Amino acid sequence: MTSTSHADAVPSLGRKMFNKVPEVTLFFWVIKIMCTTVGETAADYLNDNLGFGLTNTTYVTGAMLAVLLVAQFQLKRYVPLVYWSVVVVISVFGTLITDNLTDAKNVPLLTSTIVFSIILAAVFAIWYAVERTLSIHSIITTRREAFYWLAILFTFALGTAAGDLLAEKADLGYAVSIAIFAGAIAVVTFAHYVLNLNAVLAFWMAYILTRPLGASIGDEMSQNSHKYGGLGLGTTGTSYIFLACILALVAFLTVTKKDQTPPERVAADAPA
Template sequence: MTASKVPEVTIWFWLIKVLCTTVGESFADWINTGLGVGLGATAVIFTCVLALVMGAQLQLPRYVPIVYWLTVVVLSVTGTLYTDLLTDTLAVPLAASTAVFTVALAAVFGVWFARERTLSIHSITTRPRELFYWLAVLVTFALGTAAGDWTLALTEWSPGVSVLLPVTLIAIVTAGWRFGVNAVLSFWLAYILTRPLGANLGDWFAAPRSAHGLGLGYGLTSCVFLTAITAAVIYLSRTRIDVIDPNDVNDHTVPVSQRRVSAVAAVGFYAVVILAAGALLQWASMQPHGEAGGHDDEDPRPAAAAATVVPGRISAFPATDIAHLRNVVQDTLVRVNAGDQAAARSRITDLETAWDQDQDRLQAIDSNTWTALDQEIDAALKSVRSSSPSADDEKRDLTTLLNSLH
């Protein structure tokens, strides 16, 4: 029999998958904003890198840990970037992109099953099945990004709290599998959920303690997770404990003695889980978010008025940092004045990313000024990203912020 092109699904599989998700997103942000490449150019770069890595993966006759997991990392970055392009450049609402990627994933699975009569990871032994597998992985990353970002937009949960939802859902999926719910369905649901889990976990590690994070920063967090991935992949390469035996035809996904749950019962089980999660998100979206630093989407100005930037205090921050922020705000204002809302949304993302990346360093210099400026930036972000943007509100908030940055 042909050797499998993917690893056995063990605890190592899930551990490295989560780590890859975190490192992939951090690296994309570094290229996009840290090097000033921009979202569109970063997406093009990683699409080219994906083509090269995928070409190497497809040429291999068997599963090779370092190439396989490198492919997963690049797919994680690329899938995230595609979602960000829809949201930030094309102004597609997160709810819509979540629905689009859900339909796309269903279509991939439908065509895959119609052709191959299986969606099991243990059946990836032919080129068509491997192509279907990687396409499904790419779409799951995009879907996980959209669904995760949509959840955070609705709830405005802190980094630590946001980790709990995907962890809980993964635990429920695992429990369902243990009690006999279809193993293939359970696998792919868990695979999707690891995307928001990894991203939220990275944010929790990197966010400052004042924002209920662990305060490691994005640089150190990426190094820690990358080191863990490297160590795990080296271990797997040497021990080969995750290599699927081509002579073993068993599925490995459900113990032989375990009674399988009917398809109707499985659908009912996950329908209840989805409804419960939806009810939780609906409840969370209706709660006041002022303590977490968020504001009402329809009127962010009252919260922003709680603190003001004291004239002259902005000079405490490095001039290069302020100049970069000022340029982004000016560019955004120019686009708003020109009536190009999509371009304004795209440009102001650079403001958010740069501000978040510099948070630890700037907040340590002058916490009060940082807090006041953070509220003005948040107000500008909400105005530009509003589902029903008002040009007057956008201009007012961007002008206020621009004045504070001088």
Template structure:
């Protein structure tokens, strides 16, 4: 028998060990994802306006780095480690978008397409290098780097897009949330009804979760004079944090979102949106 090609052997070993670094895409994934996007918006706004804004951004950056190091230090998907990083991306990504607008003075209608171009560049480079954008193929460090770059870009772009529709276009937070709720359902309909590309459908829905969750968080938290309900960012952030802890603890115990061995194979046909 001829010896197996070294690269093929390495890939086969990775697949057999099932070292996926991301969760299965189930309804729980979308629930926690929306909760983290909303919580990141409320937490960021609360910190920036209740402590020194430079200190708030510094703490957000530190938390992001710590969570990033922790995620890359583990060898497989661990629910609390993964979602801790998503939460910190949500908080820090919001701060990046807000600093771009408030401190640098860049209008949302400028920053939104700029972040979108950056996201497109990440996807383009990722696909050119790896020949796949499937999150079920995240079992090498390089692919994980591309994945988290894309996630960070979606949060920054989504934050700017949500604020743009709510404030620049004067739709208000609730109307913006309704717009993004409809847009969130578009890829699901395209996937299930019209059999559209599952990779595109996933990432489209993923991008929309950011402005969708953030718009609802702002609607609940912002003052009534700013088209919100006036409950306060701190209260909203606290309640959302409790829900996130509950769901992540459930996933950690039940392991319902742990990818099984067949899903770690490099096959786009096994990708599922929900």
């Protein structure tokens, strides 16, 4: 599932660079889901196992995210280790935004889901109004990259709210939740490839859905609940397993460069 530009780009603020994000391949989706899983279990590990609490966990991950984003913005091209490190931490931070609203402020999940949907739609609308493209093949200016990471942050917040809303209202258990969200992604994929659903819309719909899918996988592996199921590996063991898999794949992509945007595609979407 890929995202393509439907309009010529207009001049954009910021220096021009090589594409700063990976191509959307099978590797992308596998690592993205695992990053989401690590984000879920790592947040639980810091919050519960280490006793940081929700507020301190938010501060720690927020500081980590700021440092990593500075490093990411300083680069002139896509660097797998830095990029995916940002995705892991932003998945934690986006999740914590929703958790703080739900647990600390008692904001209903339905309200959070609606508000984050509106915010995300606004981000996309402004991004398109300014750049005339939402193509991820041409994240080659500072401004485009800022829109990209802002959108990703709210996809995680929205995915958390919508996923928790479904889980709490339906009370289905982890395995069933995995099947539901995996099925939803399959439907989006079918709609894109068979029914010609817009590539940009399909990409971001799938991106949002991978968050609750990854969280459900993390819960299934780490938890051991009589009511909801789970393998009982614990948050530490689950985090280490997926982190090792992520590092292995990132090392592979760093060497092979299989997920880098072809120069001709970047040129096609480059700002004037």
